[in-house]
Amino acid sequence: MSTGIPNNRLRLLERAKRALPALTPALESLLAGIVGLLVGALIMWIGGYDPWKAYVALFRGAYRDMYGFASSLARGTPLILTALTFSICMRAGMFNIGAEGQVYGGALAAVTVGYFALPSGLHIIMGLIFAMLAGAAWSLVPALLKLTRGVHEVISTIMFNWIARFFAFYLVANVLVDPIRAEKTISVPASARLPILVHGTDLSYGLFVSVFFALVIYFLLWHTTAGYELRAAGLNPTAAHYGGINSKRTVLLSFILGGLGAGLAGATIVMGLPPTYAVYSGLPQLANVGFDGMAVAMVGRNHPIGILIAALFFGGMNAGGRMMQIIAGVPLEMVRVVEGIIVVALAIPELVRLFRFFRNRWRSLWRREPA
Amino acid sequence: MKRILTLLAVVLLGISLVGMIGLGNGKVAVVLDVGGRGDLSFNDMGFKGTDQAAVDYGLEMVEVQSATAADYLPNVRNLARSGEYDLILAVGFLLTDAVSTVADEFPGQKFAIIDGFIPDKANVMSILFRENEASALVGALAGMVATHFGYRYVGCVLGIEIPVLYHFEAGYRFGIDWGVKKYNELGLAIGADVGLLYSYTGTFSDIALGKAATEAQLAQGAAAVYNVAGPLGIGDLEAITEYHTAKGTTFGPPYYIGVDANQDYLGNGLHGIASGMKRVDHGCYNAVKSVVEGTFHGGIVSLGLAVAEGGVSISKLQDLVDFFAFGVAAGAVDEVDFYTTLANWSANRANIPPEIWEAVDELEAGILDGSIVVPTADSVQEMQAVRAQYPLP
Numbered sequence: 001m002s003t004g005i006p007n008n009r010l011r012l013l014e015r016a017k018r019a020l021p022a023l024t025p026a027l028e029s030l031l032a033g034i035v036g037l038l039v040g041a042l043i044m045w046i047g048g049y050d051p052w053k054a055y056v057a058l059f060r061g062a063y064r065d066m067y068g069f070a071s072s073l074a075r076g077t078p079l080i081l082t083a084l085t086f087s088i089c090m091r092a093g094m095f096n097i098g099a100e101g102q103v104y105g106g107a108l109a110a111v112t113v114g115y116f117a118l119p120s121g122l123h124i125i126m127g128l129i130f131a132m133l134a135g136a137a138w139s140l141v142p143a144l145l146k147l148t149r150g151v152h153e154v155i156s157t158i159m160f161n162w163i164a165r166f167f168a169f170y171l172v173a174n175v176l177v178d179p180i181r182a183e184k185t186i187s188v189p190a191s192a193r194l195p196i197l198v199h200g201t202d203l204s205y206g207l208f209v210s211v212f213f214a215l216v217i218y219f220l221l222w223h224t225t226a227g228y229e230l231r232a233a234g235l236n237p238t239a240a241h242y243g244g245i246n247s248k249r250t251v252l253l254s255f256i257l258g259g260l261g262a263g264l265a266g267a268t269i270v271m272g273l274p275p276t277y278a279v280y281s282g283l284p285q286l287a288n289v290g291f292d293g294m295a296v297a298m299v300g301r302n303h304p305i306g307i308l309i310a311a312l313f314f315g316g317m318n319a320g321g322r323m324m325q326i327i328a329g330v331p332l333e334m335v336r337v338v339e340g341i342i343v344v345a346l347a348i349p350e351l352v353r354l355f356r357f358f359r360n361r362w363r364s365l366w367r368r369e370p371a
Numbered sequence: 372m373k374r375i376l377t378l379l380a381v382v383l384l385g386i387s388l389v390g391m392i393g394l395g396n397g398k399v400a401v402v403l404d405v406g407g408r409g410d411l412s413f414n415d416m417g418f419k420g421t422d423q424a425a426v427d428y429g430l431e432m433v434e435v436q437s438a439t440a441a442d443y444l445p446n447v448r449n450l451a452r453s454g455e456y457d458l459i460l461a462v463g464f465l466l467t468d469a470v471s472t473v474a475d476e477f478p479g480q481k482f483a484i485i486d487g488f489i490p491d492k493a494n495v496m497s498i499l500f501r502e503n504e505a506s507a508l509v510g511a512l513a514g515m516v517a518t519h520f521g522y523r524y525v526g527c528v529l530g531i532e533i534p535v536l537y538h539f540e541a542g543y544r545f546g547i548d549w550g551v552k553k554y555n556e557l558g559l560a561i562g563a564d565v566g567l568l569y570s571y572t573g574t575f576s577d578i579a580l581g582k583a584a585t586e587a588q589l590a591q592g593a594a595a596v597y598n599v600a601g602p603l604g605i606g607d608l609e610a611i612t613e614y615h616t617a618k619g620t621t622f623g624p625p626y627y628i629g630v631d632a633n634q635d636y637l638g639n640g641l642h643g644i645a646s647g648m649k650r651v652d653h654g655c656y657n658a659v660k661s662v663v664e665g666t667f668h669g670g671i672v673s674l675g676l677a678v679a680e681g682g683v684s685i686s687k688l689q690d691l692v693d694f695f696a697f698g699v700a701a702g703a704v705d706e707v708d709f710y711t712t713l714a715n716w717s718a719n720r721a722n723i724p725p726e727i728w729e730a731v732d733e734l735e736a737g738i739l740d741g742s743i744v745v746p747t748a749d750s751v752q753e754m755q756a757v758r759a760q761y762p763l764p
Contacts, residue, residue: 067452071445169573173532182751183465183533200476202444275444275472280465281531282574284405285440322442322449325435326400332407332436 025301028349036345040338047334054328054338061323062316070201076315077203077272078103080210080307081265082293084217085139085258087302089153090354091221092254093234098142098157099262100290101164102135106266107279107286108168109134111176114186123192128209128267135263136256138164143255147248153255161290165283172281187278194272206268211308213261218304220257230254236361265289298347310346317342397457398431399424399659400450404443404463406575407436410602411703412631413651417462417485419697420652424659430457443469451477458483458662460655464535470495481667483658485651486535493669496661498654501675502535503542503747504738505647505683506597509628510546511734512645512685513595515554515727517565520624522594527569528584528607530600537748537757539599539630539647540569544761545745546734553730567763568593575601582606589614595626595644604634611642622719633686633694639708640716644723646686650674653681676738685731691716 041051062072082099089096109130118126142156176185194204221227233240233250241247269286270279279286296314300306321335330338401421403414418434425432433456435446447469450459460483461470467487474482474495483496490497513525527543529536544567551565568588572580581603585596589610596611598604608627615621622641629635629646637643654674661667674682684690695712698704704712720728737743748754 061449075441173571173573177751179752180750181534182537183531200448202441269441273441273444275468276440280440281533284465287439318438318442319445321438322435322446326433326449326453329433331434332438336438 025306025349029299029346032345032348033342036342039345040341043337043341044330044334049330049334050328054324054330057323057327058317058320060320061327062320066198067201068316068319070198070203071319072312072315073207074201074203074273074315075318076311076313077206077210078265078268078289079293079296079314080214080311081261081268082290083296083300083307083311084214084293084304085262085265085290086294086297087300087304087307088217088221088230088258088261089254090297090302091234092230092250093237094251094254095154096139096142096157096255096258097154097294098139098160098290099258099265099293100288101157101161102138102259102262103266103269103286103290104164104168104283105134105138106131106263107270108171108176108185108266109263110192110267110270111185111188111279113192114189117189118191120191123189124194124271127188127192127271128264131263131267132260133263135261135266136259139255139259139262140252143252147251168279168283168286169281172279172283176279178278182281184276184278184280187276188271192271193277194268196274202272202274204268204272204274206272209264209268210311213264214304214308217257217261221304226253262290262293265293295343295347298350299343301350314343396429397663398433398455399458399460399662400433400435400456401460401462401655402435402443402446402450402466403437404465405437405440406463406601409701410575411634411637411698411701412604412629413601413649414462415697415701416632416651417460417655420650420655421460421659423652424656424663428659428663430659430663440465444472447473447482448476451480454480457481458659458667460658461485461487462651462655463487464533481662483655485654488534488671490671491669495669496658496667496672497670498658498672498674500538500649500651500654500682501673501745501747502538502647502649502683503545503745504676505649505685506539506542506599507546507549507738507745508685508731508735509597509645509647510543510548511550511553512546512727512731513543513597513626513628514547514550514565515730516624516626516644516723517594518551518554518563519724519727520594521563522565522624523563523592524566524568524588524594526585526588526593526596526625527567528581528588528596528598528600528603529569529571530575530603531573532571534749536571536599537750537754539597541746541748541754541757543567543597543599544757544763547763548761549734549743550730553734554727557726557730565594565763572600572603574603578603578606580606582610585610586614589625594624595628597628597647598630598634599647601631604629604637608634608638608642612638615642622715623722626719629686632697633690635686635691635716636695636698636704636712639704640691640712640714640719642719643716644719646690648684648686648690650681650683657681676735685735 300310626644635643
């Protein structure tokens with residue numbers, strides 16, 4: 001105690017010093033959110049709409065009462081899962097854009113439980129397992145391509161999204177088609193539907209599936225050896241390799257975990273969203289769930305807990321966006337522009353961080369090259 | 372001075388009272404599916420009809436578009452929950468399940484749905500169109516035109532495979548068959564076979580797919596292509612225009628056949644020979660009117676060829692005039708092009724022998740008096756039966 005400061009005060013300072021860096025991301029997000037809201041307001045004002053009325057409608061529609069809150073959570077449910085797909089791979093040092101295609105796979109696999117009968121609980125579990133397996137299987141191919149042929153995952157996952165899209169079109173229209181209603185697949189039977197959690201809303205028990213998966217991923221990444229290896233390989237592949245970490249194993253693990261999540265996302269949509277419980281031709285209820293998940297991951301700082309919060313926010317934007325149309329008369333296109341601006345603003349801090357991270361890594365690689 | 376002020380106050384009070392009454396009459400909401408506005412056909416017509424009714428009856432109107440299919444139910448439910456709307460009007464078959472669900476939750480709320488089959492609810496008016504009747508007329512025209520100009524096929528580009536589109540395909544098939552037979556009966560040509568090329572693109576929004584499908588059908592020798600996919604018609608017409616440019620022709624076959632709205636005026640009327648019109652605007656207008664006049668009732672309202680029903684028809688001159696204005700309002704065409712368009716359209720129609728037009732009228736009269744019955748289909752099985760009856764290879 002040579003400084004002469006009393007012991008307890010020193011400890012307090014220590015604690016504050018430790019807490020500050022943890023607070024920075026939250027402050028950054030808050031600032032980015034405010035900037036996004038202001039720019040969005042400016043655009044609405046230029047477009048001739050009342051920004052104040054629109055934002056009041058947005059936030060009331062999203063969080064004012066149980067109905068709004070449940071609606072927000074309902075839309076956030078699949079986004080939690082697709083965000084995890086992106087961030088698990090990001091933590092392992094890879095840019096996985098394949099959640100979109102894996103959602104299609106998961107949704108269609110979940111629909112197939114309609115072809116057989118089982119007791120209710122078992123039927124639901126079967127649907128979830130089918131969906132997870134389909135998502136993981138679709139994710140595995142780009143992973144194997146990377147490991148065996150060195151195909152970059154950005155290219156392969158983008159291409160696999162398109163393959164999945166048109167393959168899903170084919171399956172919906174020709175194989176899983178409802179014989180009475182050609183515009184959709186067969187519906188998931190009542191015994192395999194995730195029950196509605198809040199009556200009169202579209203929030204189902206799918207929420208628990210998502211949150212549970214997020215907690216499992218959190219535990220796996222931060223409290224197990226495999227998770228430690230995965231993160232180490234992401235932070236510094238060279239050091240991880242030197243430390244004896246099998247990089248092939250971490251690639252495979254991150255893609256499989258991501259695929260399981262995206263597949264589940266497909267299941268929570270077809271098994272959990274009323275009223276049709278089927279996939280429509282053209283996939284209008286699945287489209288963009290995977291891509292939106294990437295934005296959720298960015299805003300949630302690629303952390304499972306951050307993602308849970310970000311998903312609630314994204315779901316709220318969607319649920320509240322509907323009310324912007326109804327109450328403030330803002331057309332859907334303008335609603336999406338404003339939502340997009342807020343999202344971009346929120347994602348910028350994380351994007352800057354990732355950009356710096358990857359740039360430094362490239363620099364270190366280049367520096368090593370001449371030697 | 373004081374008197375003037377008093378007068379002014381009275382006048383202002385009067386104006387505001389009238390204004391309040393005007394707005395206080397009620398509210399209607401129109402919900403659109405993912406196709407959205409700007410298609411110059413189905414969705415724009417639904418909006419136009421509701422908007423017109425709102426203006427005529429002094430109602431406030433709210434429009435809600437759906438970003439994804441997951442929004443259908445919440446959108447309809449949010450409107451019903453508010454309890455502010457005298458009528459919630461859902462435009463499009465894909466909203467059927469959502470309307471059906473919410474109608475049970477809010478039995479006091481009136482709903483109307485275009486194209487959705489909800490027959491048994493007291494608070495839901497299902498407005499259906501007999502699209503097969505109008506499709507038979509354009510099919511007969513296309514079949515006769517193909518025979519007349521020596522083409523092997525007629526074409527048809529459809530959207531998502533939903534029962535509503537089966538009505539179109541079934542009627543079109545019947546019409547082609549009827550037209551070709553009729554043309555041979557008239558002794559105008561030695562009977563050549565006319566086949567049907569049709570493709571379900573699986574979309575109501577991807578214009579590029581409409582263009583690609585049309586190009587494929589033209590390459591195989593289609594004399595006319597019937598657009599049964601709303602906005603995809605913009606792509607269909609583009610393919611037909613490019614085909615003509617490549618051949619060095621400005622009009623004549625192959626032709627474009629429009630849908631829902633009258634689309635003959637598109638592209639300066641150079642290629643649009645006719646449209647199988649489905650007056651979604653009339654359906655919406657009448658639904659709002661029924662609520663205002665207190666004649667609203669649940670169940671099916673079926674609209675066909677009859678003038679009184681105002682449901683479906685093949686486009687005529689007056690429709691060109693009416694819908695050119697619709698196109699101008701939507702920013703798709705320029706007012707100054709009206710007379711060029713009219714001249715092009717008339718020249719194209721005059722290029723087809725009057726016997727063909729008379730035969731189309733004959734078919735129309737036959738359907739109206741019930742002597743000719745046009746088949747339809749509501750399921751895959753029924754559609755397959757119609758395809759087997761009129762294979763048109």
